[in-house]
Amino acid sequence: VISLRVNRPGLFTTVQDLGRWGWQSAGVPVSGAMDVRSHRLANWLAGNPGAAATLESTLAGPSLEVRGNGWIAAAGAQCTITVDGVACEAPCAAPVREGSIIDVGPCRRGARVYVAVHGGINTPLVLGSRATDARSGLGGIEGRALAAGDDIPVRTPRTAYERREPPVPSALPHAREITILRVLPGPHAAEGFDRLCAAPWTLTPRCDRVGCRFAASADAPHATAGLISIPTVTGSVQLTPSGEAILLMADRQTVGGYAQVAIVIAADVPVAAQLTPACRVRFAACSHAEAHEAWDADARTFSAWDQEIQ
Amino acid sequence: VSRLTVVTAGDGIAIRALGDTAVLVELGTAIDIETNRRVFALAGGLQALAIDGVRDVVPAYASVAVHYDPSRLGRETVVDMVRALLRQPVPSLSDTQPAVDVPVCYDPSLGPDLLSVASATDRTVAEVAAIHAGAVYRVFMLGFLPGFAYMGVVDSRIAVPRHPTPRARVAAGSVGIAGSQTGVYPRDSPGGWQIIGRTPLCLFDPARTPAAVLSPGGSVRFVPITRHEFDAAAPRGGA
Numbered sequence: 152v153i154s155l156r157v158n159r160p161g162l163f164t165t166v167q168d169l170g171r172w173g174w175q176s177a178g179v180p181v182s183g184a185m186d187v188r189s190h191r192l193a194n195w196l197a198g199n200p201g202a203a204a205t206l207e208s209t210l211a212g213p214s215l216e217v218r219g220n221g222w223i224a225a226a227g228a229q230c231t232i233t234v235d236g237v238a239c240e241a242p243c244a245a246p247v248r249e250g251s252i253i254d255v256g257p258c259r260r261g262a263r264v265y266v267a268v269h270g271g272i273n274t275p276l277v278l279g280s281r282a283t284d285a286r287s288g289l290g291g292i293e294g295r296a297l298a299a300g301d302d303i304p305v306r307t308p309r310t311a312y313e314r315r316e317p318p319v320p321s322a323l324p325h326a327r328e329i330t331i332l333r334v335l336p337g338p339h340a341a342e343g344f345d346r347l348c349a350a351p352w353t354l355t356p357r358c359d360r361v362g363c364r365f366a367a368s369a370d371a372p373h374a375t376a377g378l379i380s381i382p383t384v385t386g387s388v389q390l391t392p393s394g395e396a397i398l399l400m401a402d403r404q405t406v407g408g409y410a411q412v413a414i415v416i417a418a419d420v421p422v423a424a425q426l427t428p429a430c431r432v433r434f435a436a437c438s439h440a441e442a443h444e445a446w447d448a449d450a451r452t453f454s455a456w457d458q459e460i461q
Numbered sequence: 462v463s464r465l466t467v468v469t470a471g472d473g474i475a476i477r478a479l480g481d482t483a484v485l486v487e488l489g490t491a492i493d494i495e496t497n498r499r500v501f502a503l504a505g506g507l508q509a510l511a512i513d514g515v516r517d518v519v520p521a522y523a524s525v526a527v528h529y530d531p532s533r534l535g536r537e538t539v540v541d542m543v544r545a546l547l548r549q550p551v552p553s554l555s556d557t558q559p560a561v562d563v564p565v566c567y568d569p570s571l572g573p574d575l576l577s578v579a580s581a582t583d584r585t586v587a588e589v590a591a592i593h594a595g596a597v598y599r600v601f602m603l604g605f606l607p608g609f610a611y612m613g614v615v616d617s618r619i620a621v622p623r624h625p626t627p628r629a630r631v632a633a634g635s636v637g638i639a640g641s642q643t644g645v646y647p648r649d650s651p652g653g654w655q656i657i658g659r660t661p662l663c664l665f666d667p668a669r670t671p672a673a674v675l676s677p678g679g680s681v682r683f684v685p686i687t688r689h690e691f692d693a694a695a696p697r698g699g700a
Contacts, residue, residue: 175519175528176504177665177673178603178610277667287607288648289667338477338485379490380604380611382519382526384483406521406604414480417531442481443531450532 152247152268153219155206157301161213161255165360166272166291166303167265167401168204171280175405181385182282182290185360185401185424186263188321188449189227189242193267195456196224196244198312203271204281206297208264210427212255213297215266217247219305222269222312228261228425229323242317261323261425270308284402286361310460324422326429332398332415332422333437333445334388338381339410342374343390347412348434352396356428360402363426367394374410383407386415386423388434398423418445468540474547476540479526484539486547489523492613492641496523497601499551501678506546515539520677521602522611560597560680563645563660565636566691567593571659578621578638578655589657592616593636594683598643600675608647608665610675615641627653634659634695636683645675661686661694 167190170183184190184207191201206213212230225232226242233254234245241264247253255264274281274291283291292301324330329351336344352365374390387399389409398415400423413434415423426432468476479485486503489496504520507527514534519526527539567590569575579586598612615638623639628651635646637654646652647665664674675681
């Protein structure tokens, strides 16, 4: 595939990779795929290393016209992808040719779908990454979400495509169920870690790549205002003075002044990335040992996938 | 049971886990130059070591975060490195970099809050500008947006609090005050600081090296310029 032409951009579709690390001291957010697991899976299915750039779509996906020939793959939320009218369910891979139309349907469960192209998206590197940070105007296509008419360049693959069997899709959050996110105590745990974990929280429509806002409840802890700003981390759960909880995601600011009472473990951040408004979440305390075990399990899978591609 | 896994390192310094992929070193709880110099020394020391597995070192007012890849580096190793660096002396003041000059046009047409700041502090516009430009500021940290520097300490005579409700759009280059802090917006963005002027300088450009004009631990002088000089220097064409 030489490039993808955007016929319909979808609700909010951006170019993402594993993030813009090393620049937080200059105030540059890390960004990168919200659901790293699905981003890597889409890449593996498309025959790419995990670091290749993909398209991350939100709730309603894009329609893309292909220039050239090759393979695409999709993974993430439950959704139907059609290539020239032939449907497949994510996670899946499909061949494409000159003029093919890829249509990424609406998410039936979950929020984000990753579309990978064999070779990888080839927009320019900005500070070492192709990730789009729309708030800062960095990366991707002119630092913004895709628009109709955009042409997205694709790299020439270095290896022949090998078809891989998609794994069983992982569980996705649903509004009728309670999603468990495992947390470690944050630097301001004294401001309400126990109460954060005591009852479920409901996601408001105010959720984007910067963070997910959960509605304040009557007995929600109200954190202190006017704390000195400290560095943040993806997965930080901040309590605001008005009693809301904000879960910081990929485009989070590098420093923040709200109380960080808990931190969602890295292995559960991809689950949070698939939450939709009205989903209920229970934050469950876990140990550092459990967090590390979960990280290790993911890391083993990812490195096995990458070794296969080499 | 200590759930916080806090390691104390003397001098009121606390080292704790910031989730499972970062460590937070708290060197103090207040905004002061002495603490911030220790922050800068520690962050610089960690960056200079360029340790495999450290993904980012982030200095703030009184703390430093070390983001690491748990597959390549254990938390204990990170904590040990931090403790070793904390035992080293903080460089003396003479080691710090020369001040960066930032030209600012203090004109009500470019500083929408300049007149109200003047009246709130019972001073003329010229006095507010002279007091703001009359000090050398320290860059305590960068954050909020790429290249946005939190600087201090603003003279108490003009240290007005931020707006209770942020403006939807503050123009790139806007120079603001929020209490004892001052800063420059590197790009158009929402913002709540009191805007008293604007610089034609581009503070952040990823295509340039370094991308950010201001860096943590650096010092800054604001140099007043006329509206004519601003227009001549600003490629955007001003207000």
